[in-house]
Amino acid sequence: MPQSKSRPPKSPPWENGWVPDTSRVPGTRRLWLAGALALATVVTCVTAIALTDQHTEAKSPTEDGIPAADSTGPGLISYASNSPTGAATPPATSRGKSGSPSARSTATTTPDPQGSASAAPADPSKSPAPHPTSSTTKPSVSWRSVRSVNYPDRYWHVDGSYVGLDRVAYASARRDATFKLVKGLADASCYSFATSGGSYLRHREFVLRAERTDGSALFKQDATFCPRTSKVSGAVMLESANYPGRFLRHRNFRLRLDPYQYSGGNQSDSAFRLVDGLA
Numbered sequence: 376m377p378q379s380k381s382r383p384p385k386s387p388p389w390e391n392g393w394v395p396d397t398s399r400v401p402g403t404r405r406l407w408l409a410g411a412l413a414l415a416t417v418v419t420c421v422t423a424i425a426l427t428d429q430h431t432e433a434k435s436p437t438e439d440g441i442p443a444a445d446s447t448g449p450g451l452i453s454y455a456s457n458s459p460t461g462a463a464t465p466p467a468t469s470r471g472k473s474g475s476p477s478a479r480s481t482a483t484t485t486p487d488p489q490g491s492a493s494a495a496p497a498d499p500s501k502s503p504a505p506h507p508t509s510s511t512t513k514p515s516v517s518w519r520s521v522r523s524v525n526y527p528d529r530y531w532h533v534d535g536s537y538v539g540l541d542r543v544a545y546a547s548a549r550r551d552a553t554f555k556l557v558k559g560l561a562d563a564s565c566y567s568f569a570t571s572g573g574s575y576l577r578h579r580e581f582v583l584r585a586e587r588t589d590g591s592a593l594f595k596q597d598a599t600f601c602p603r604t605s606k607v608s609g610a611v612m613l614e615s616a617n618y619p620g621r622f623l624r625h626r627n628f629r630l631r632l633d634p635y636q637y638s639g640g641n642q643s644d645s646a647f648r649l650v651d652g653l654a
Contacts, residue, residue, distance in 0.1 A: 518652035519556045521568075523625060524610050525643040530653065531630060533570055538583040540625040543653060553652035560588075560595035561616050567598050571654070578615060583623060583630035593617075610646040623647075 521531040523540055532541040532552040543552045550571055559565030560575070568576040574585040577598035588594050599616035600623060612635075613623045621632045624645035635645065 517556050518553055518654070519649045520552050520554070520651065520653045522648045522650050524605075524607050524646040524648060526625075529628070531576075531647075533574075533585045536584050536586065538576060538585060538630045540628040540630065546654070549653040553654040556649070559599035559601070559616060561592070561599040562601065565599045565601035565616055566613070567600070578618075578623075578632045581621070581632040583632070605646040606642055607646040610648050612645050613647070 523529045526540060528542055529540045530543055530552040531538055531554070532543055532548060534541065534551070541548070541552070543549050553571065554576070555569040555571070557567050557569060560567045570576075570585055574587050575594075575598040576583055576585055577594060578584070579586070579597060586594075588598070596617035597615075600613035601616055603612045603614050603622070605612045615621045615623075615632055618632060620634055622635050622645045623630055624633050624641065625631075626633070626644065633641075633645075635641070
């Protein structure tokens with residue numbers, strides 16, 4: 376049986392001449408490496424944060440045409456108000472049926488002289504309405520004289536309280552032969568004749584007179600005469616508003632209201648021309 380040989384004992388280091396290095400603390404190199412790695416990590420993080428902040432500040436308030444969320448309300452999208460410096464608000468984009476954003480509008484807002492952006496065109500429905508035409512507009516006024524067809528040198532002329540067919544040569548007579556032609560007191564499509572003194576021509580007992588109005592409905596009807604076409608060219612006939620079929624005519628150079636007759640004389644006596652006022 377072979378005999379086992381015992382291994383010679385190892386000599387302690389100090390016996391072999393090896394002396395442990397005591398000039399540095401064990402693990403110093405690893406500590407330096409770990410510190411350098413931590414410092415590099417911190418520098419990288421700080422640089423990344425700074426770049427992110429700069430990118431956020433330089434970014435437009437809107438991205439891809441979609442406005443940023445308003446901080447005044449969680450989850451709500453609102454459009455920024457006009458800048459006080461006159462900068463135009465970026466135009467919002469509309470989406471079609473497919474949901475993809477449409478092309479951005481190229482229209483810009485022109486600032487006004489005060490520096491604020493011009494407002495969008497007003498809604499036509501809110502635009503101020505035009506001034507309405509008053510239904511109580513005063514009748515149009517014109518001064519006229521009435522000349523006979525078959526006596527062209529004679530005019531209606533107020534003599535006292537009656538109206539005759541007279542020649543007018545004097546200033547006072549010309550004034551009494553000039554009337555204010557207004558819309559009919561009883562029918563706006565007809566005529567009423569007022570004198571310069573404020574009276575109206577009205578028929579009473581079928582005779583034409585100049586009288587002050589009493590405001591009654593009867594007076595308004597008696598003072599209203601409707602123009603009708605005459606067979607005499609350029610002339611009119613004046614029919615009573617409350618006595619249809621009766622027309623003003625002159626007889627014995629007095630104006631009265633008579634039924635219309637188809638005789639030649641009657642047609643001429645009831646035909647008159649409205650001319651410019653003599654006064």
